[in-house]
Amino acid sequence: MINRIDPDVTLQADAPYQGSTKLTNDYRCLVMDPELKTDTSLTGYEFVPDKNEFVHHALIFRMAADLRPTVDARDKADPGTGYGCFGGVGADEVVPSPSGMGGGTDLVAAWAPGQSSGTFPDGSGMRLNQGDFFVVQVHYHFVHAAPPDHSELALRFGKDPVDDYDDIAVTQYLAPAEIPCRPDEQGPLCDRDAMMDDLADRYGSSAPVIADGLNGMCGGTPEMNANVDEDGMSYSSCDHWALGTGQVVSVFGHMHELGVGFRLTLNPDTPDEKILLDIDRWDFNWQLNYEPADEVVIKPGDIVRAECSWDRDLINPQTEPRWVSWAEGTEDEMCYSALTTREQHWTGTEQPPDGPEIEPGLIDPITLEADSPEAAD
Template structure:
């Protein structure tokens, strides 16, 4: 058994399903530890979980990779895409989902996209042209969706797609409120993009996406929408660090070689989107760097889920609605970032996004957490790179 943490602070709006311990519970654990952690049962006693999970869904549709994927340690950051077909022959709505990693020790993240019937054929051709399960897909599979593209195509595939899931370690199932659903048309498929991080081993992975059907037809339900809100990342070497990759241009060239042109373009493109510059952000406070970006809301609706994502140098994350105004609300504050616990958070009280509202995302990183060769760290897809990635799931109010 394990005790999951609750990364979010109480600075933001109240959140559902809190796993935070109150002070009396913390005091009890500390007193037990100070006493040497004595056991009042036989150490061989099986641990039984007496608490039902806060969120669970019906496994109405289980989409498992058709064949296990086996990578290579020669490609440490391996991006692999897979088509999984739910087999919908009539308009269908989904009221919940869960990504179930088969080998979570090698999975950095997974994204899921709904892809229309016509575009699905392009994906299947990509799969057929690549040896093994799935196909190699360049970095940035979702960057054309949400805040960067308004809900259109994916530059990785050239297809029409809609991202609806971002999984990272620590997540639990997602369930949408009654009367809402993610809409699928007949023939729609799901494209999974899985980022494998191979360091020492490459065990075969055959992960699964579980879907729960909604009660009712799509035209009876409020649509579910998903938007991205991003900020740049510029974390230069400290004055005490030296090495060829401490030069930003050299690091961008390395990213271009590892991930293709998108690997370097995103780092610069985010500055254009956010109105920032490299010189402005490449300023360290000791070993820490920070970035923020303000976005206008393009998809209004009721907030159902809030997700923030950084990599292993992250130390603080925050998302704020209408900052620096009398209506300011901190939607999510994570003061001690932990890559192993990246949750989707749901507000307890209704929060409505209006068109034109401002979402600010802020991230702080610490180079003191970095291992390996010194380098300039910027936004890119590798586990050793960084991100300031955010997503909001909304229910469109009709």
Template sequence: MRREGAAVLVGAALLGGVLSACTTTSATAPSLPVVSSSGHGHDDSIAPPSPMGTGEVMLTLGLAQPYQPIATNGAKDDYRCFLLDPGVTTESFITGVRFVPGNPDVVHHAIAYRVEPSQVPAAKAKDAEDSQDGWGCFGGPQLPAQGNADIGSINSAPWLAAWAPGGREIRYPEGTGVALSPGEQVVLQVHYNLRAGDGLDQTSLEFRTVAATSGMRALDTMLLPAPVELPCRSSESGPLCDRDASVKDTIARFGGESMRTIWGLQLICGGDLTNPQGGATQNCDHKVPYDATVYATAGHMHLLGKSIVIDLNPGTSAERRILDVPAYDFDQQGAKFLAEPLHVKQGDVLRVTCTHDTSLRDKLPALAGIEPRYITWGEGTTDEMCLGIVTLARD
């Protein structure tokens, strides 16, 4: 099955989303309970999976034993990658994914990445080098990059699926799925936020799979990242309100890969590497790599996110808004399924635009007592992101 190598085109996923609306079991697809967005917490009860479809086989993957999250270098976040072998022996399609966070008090989000056979030795080496289960992995699995090296931490391995608070069981549209081949393995990255608690975790995920047939359409997801350059407010002050000091602190917490991502986003989005334009609103244009059909969209930011939109061919007579989240809520990141699948052409432009609000530092309990800082792209709970997500299939 064909794999694409575009800069930010990766294996199909919807961050915390669900495509069950277009399947025969959509009415029974359960949601993951959420307690409160203001507290950035979620219930520890997990809804059961929806009924199995014809020909589906469930594969359960997860941590072999409980893991104790540990933050280092003054951070409150632990990113841990675990290599899992689905053991498929024939060409298959993933038709649904269900994440089961083992300790919801500390699991901030989780992402399943596809590991190509050529990357498996590197993943095993990283696992063996670390004395604990898995390995530390800020930004991604840190495997040999696929595609654009400027944003290697975003693009080191294709996404298969992801979960964040508010996410539900993922069911892909009937007749579509995510290709999974023999020899491929999975990296499960779990982001632990130790501001919210501690304790052992044993997160798992379930893949619904069917044998590959000629009638199935392979889904991919196009990631649309944009820079985050969010200065302190005029009423705020402190050493980390200086951008250089803040970036240095980010590197100290998460390593040099974070600097590569910050610079890489300026590069691919037409920014200024030496004097980035700061502001609450940032955007970035990305070209569609091939003729395709878009099924769903989603957006991802952290706790200071205010709004996110995705526009198709902005500034032209064919302009169309395909995602509009005017009041972003971290705890409700479900995907938005298009009323009708949308055909796009190679070279069409997708623009993601995010607005963040630093005043939320004064309002959210999860950010209480956090020192004011200039915020750039980062995966820590107190850092930020601007990420559009488009699920599509090649025409």
């Protein structure tokens, strides 16, 4: 793949990562350091997968310089390039919240098949401080082979003083995934508790915490949110207080292979409703960052609704029937979105009110954190 930006630096892990087909869904955190000597602003980026057919998705995190010793210790303790990191980057028990912010980590971008480079609007960028570095969490899906991978992260920096740039923030908005077996499907993994035990065996103790936590945060339980109709269709939604405010730069949606439809809506069911992204024919291999056609500004107190739909008929009929829930395996599901916003300079009567107190049934996305990931037995 040819970079679509003119990068100032192209980073790789110290050596290629060698996975194994013994771990089909492999989450690996790769440390990439631009060795920043001064504060700067990130104005463009591109994740370039080396073995594209084996990279399911990647999350790029900016890491504060003071997290480097704990990341290095985690890296050193895990044989091979990088370290295992299902559920989060795992820096000193810091697990990124669903907002993508907090604990010294910030989400920079999400990559999935179909993505290319990303550039921020002129005069804006993501602030990087001296010593900051990147951890790229790569989800590898190894089925029949596991070739060594040496993916790249290309970065472009602003030429002007960092304070001259409007700040860019990337936040995440999630919804549960609870897709039960249909009445005519039977098997031990159609029981959700058994399926949760299976997730814990495969991915570690954080897997059930994430799935259960999303249900609780969205004002329900797995039983309340579980649904599948006679056609095998299942649906989920969740309303969040907007955490990233300012002008919308881009919107990204992500599901797995059962996905059918994705929608992200600002201030739903109000006179100010705006559909930010509506994908009614989901294609896993065509996941893009979409830019709004018209200017959209998110203010404190706004609400963002994430909605996803799935089709059980897309499950491989040769596999054992099972309840499908939120988890990070390709055969599991997600309802994930990333919203990129540009800092807004409010003046005069444009100044918005402070955000409201959190009310029952709505989510402050920064609060959910899973346990520090542990290796599965």
